[in-house]
């Protein structure tokens with residue numbers, strides 16, 4: 401691709417590829433000259449910083465007077481300079497004097513970008529390694545008095561862009577260093593900032609009960625999932641929305657679950673192994689390895705980052721019983737909230753400790769049942785306010801807080817709330833029952849969809865599931881790669897970003 405060729409060239413060569421069109425209609429503006437004085441004179445604020453020493457003054461904040469002086473200076477600089485708002489109407493034109501803020505027309509409005517932001521996100525080959533995409537200078541290297549002057553250009557690859565040159569650039573950069581950002585990229589940056597600040601989250605999770613999941617459930621063929629990226633994207637999107645996905649025609653091999661998980665990314669290794677077997681054995685160290693009934697739960701809540709995805713591939717299903725159950729804990733949490741906001745609050749605040757306490761492994765972690773996004777609007781919870789649910793009664797440790805007589809009420813309110821929640825989770829209308837056949841695999845979101853199993857008769861045949869885990873980072877990385885490729889956008893922190901250059 402031409403991008404790679406470009407980035408190997410010295411900077412001047414890159415520069416010469418620039419397409420700069422002149423615009424005659426605004427010739428008066430083009431005639432404005434730089435004042436070299438601006439490059440050399442230092443602002444009073446910068447001088448203050450230069451004289452500042454930790455020994456004499458200690459780590460302090462700017463005083464009110466200093467802040468006022470700084471504001472006055474910025475005002476003066478704005479007044480001295482006729483603001484050139486960069487957009488397609490002024491291609492080729494240059495700002496007046498170097499400034500701390502650069503104005504760009506975004507959605508018809510003048511948006512000011514801090515020169516530090518523009519400098520910091522420079523992607524030129526001097527600033528970002530073209531092979532690794534890694535930044536080769538530090539944000540902390542940027543001088544506090546950085547200023548930029550700017551012109552509108554049309555970049556061959558990025559399209560309509562701004563090009564900046566810097567006064568008091570990062571040490572080691574020559575006067576020919578230029579930074580370019582497409583106006584589209586700046587527009588996305590503004591939108592992202594507004595969305596993040598507003599706390600509005602994009603979340604297309606579909607809450608389900610038995611009726612809904614019976615209608616919407618998705619089955620995917622193993623070979624299609626393994627060979628076609630579009631099928632994989634469709635499958636992972638569904639998995640993200642519902643937290644549940646089924647695969648069929650999975651080869652009868654212990655490696656199949658590794659193949660399925662690796663299609664997403666690296667497997668999560670735990671003390672159970674990279675993959676693990678669910679089959680009954682005597683004196684099992686885990687209740688899962690017995691033929692007993694196993695209630696609704698999540699795996700590994702006693703670790704700081706429990707697995708996001710769990711895969712279970714059925715290799716043998718020759719015993720009577722052993723049906724699997726699934727329940728959408730987000731849906732039950734929303735039902736609980738509608739019935740009792742107080743109980744919902746109890747479950748989102750009361751600390752519950754989980755542990756795995758054995759001679760060779762001792763894991764221990766405390767978390768509330770309902771994890772909310774740190775969002776100011778969480779007093780009106782919707783599905784988007786719930787980040788994760790933590791529910792794993794078999795692995796609960798003794799409570800560590802609110803255990804004494806003074807706190808009896810709060811422990812009792814927790815028990816009442818937990819009881820109400822459990823009733824909703826395991827109600828017939830919410831449960832989805834399915835008995836995995838040989839050659840089938842289920843993938844579910846272990847931080848949302850609870851799983852359970854009916855008892856089975858281990859004397860009448862073999863039941864064997866092969867399991868694996870995948871971490872959240874790995875799953876969302878794959879989903880973003882596919883989203884960007886197929887939809888031209890991706891999501892992080894609940895905010896949609898459009899793919900732009």
Ligand SMILES: [Zn+2]
Pocket residue numbers: 522523524525526527528577578579
């Ligand atoms: Zn650069």
